[in-house]
Amino acid sequence: MPIITILLAIFKPIMPNIEILTIGEELLIGQTINTNAAWIGEKLNEIGLKVHRHTTITDDKEIIKQTLHEAAQRSNVILITGGLGATNDDVTKKSLCEYFNVGLVRHENVLTHIKEIYSRRNRTLNLAMESQADLPENCTCIFNHAGIAPGMWFDENNVIYVSMPGVPYEMKEMMQNFVLPELKKHFSKQQIYHHKIWIASLGESYIAEKLQDIENNLPQHIQLAYLPQIGILQLRFTAIGKDIDVLIQECQEIEHKVCAVFGNAIVGIGEISLPETVANLLKEKSLTISTAESCTGGYLAHLFTSVAGSSTYFMGSVVSYDTSIKIQQLGVNPKDVEKYGVVSEQIAIQMAEGVRKLLNTDIALSTTGIAGPDGGDDLNPVGTVWIGYTDAQKSFARRFVFEKDRLRNIQRASLMALDILRKELIK
DSSP states (O other), rough: HHHHHHHHSSSSSSSSSSSEEEEOOHTTSSOOOOOOHHHHHHHHTTTOOOEEEEEEEEEEEHHHHHHHHHHHHSSEEEEEEEESSSTTTTOOOHHHHHHHHHOOEEEEHHHHHHHHHHHTTTTOHHHHHHHHGGETSSSEEETTTTTOOOOOEETTTEEEEEEEESHHHHHHHIIIIEEEEEEHSOOOOOEEEEEEEEEEOOOHHHHHTTTHHHHTTOOOEEEEEEETTTTEEEEEEEEEEEOHHHHHHHHHHHHHHHHHGGGEEEEEETTTHHHHHHHHHHHTTTTEEEEEEEETTTHHHHHHSSSSSSGEEEEEEEOOSSSSHHHHHHHHHHHHHHOOOSSSSSHHHHHHHHHHHHHTOOOEEEEOOOOSSSOOOOOOOEEEEEEEEEOOOEEEEEEEEOOSOHHHHHHEEEHHHHHHHHHHHHH
């Protein structure tokens, strides 16, 4: 045996190259979103292991075998999901047998488990389902406590292969109860800590320019990633080391520097979202809120109610899409509609004031605009949105011009309304 093979067998890699291989035609044609790979990557990261590649392929034995061969040249761990089952398109187990050139052996404990499930369901067990208990002879069986098809663990030529069902809740059960603990045993790990800072209402290039000095002076073991989302930019500082407490402290010191630069443009720290930030402020101040929406069609209300416990501060919404509803339900002045148009400062303010009075809340927000992709004119092009705000002391409205993408405009306008509210609450 070559000396390098002996050394690799003795000294496991400190930070293995991990590849996720997802199998399924439904993933390639967009019928199913590949949530498995994202979840696996997140959970590996939590135990200090990093994924370096995602690969998605169709249910074809030759493609599966070729992909496994290629992956084994670059990866120490290959985590496979999909293609385990009793139907003709479930070819992963057959492919693994041919890849390793091994036969099948029956696992009686798996067969007993399958029979018990079929008995509880009052169903007749057929030969295809019985064959689920037949596994490649060189694998360790991963028992499926959440379903039928077992998983498989292979350790061949210093590469670990793990095959799991594509059904998310079955895969997650195997990962949490078997795969993650085993990977922790096999590989020495470093701690990985992500520290997230959320900034609203500022452009990515502007933020990057302001952060240049901070970014240039980051320690080598801390990296910064800019992750733009609709209306918000996430700064993700990733720190790698052996002592998690030290990493947290270092990232908190960086956070203080970033906060000094951007002030109240920072809408959240860590995993907290903008709706959660606003929710906490409303609860702290014991304030209630309502919304009157036109162009956002209830999306702003959805952001409020997406937070658990929102019934303590969010009283309701009027989706006044038609002008007649603005007039009849919210008390908007029809003469002002004729004079200024429904997409205007005056109407946005009257909508907010009307819903605040109607639902008897401390604060109200409103949206009126042209979400697109059609409509608009020289005065109010597509993407124009007025956001109204009112409380017991003041009322105002602010104008924004977004893009021509309807969904993005709805989302951006709603998030911008939340940020206006947030800034008022922290004054």
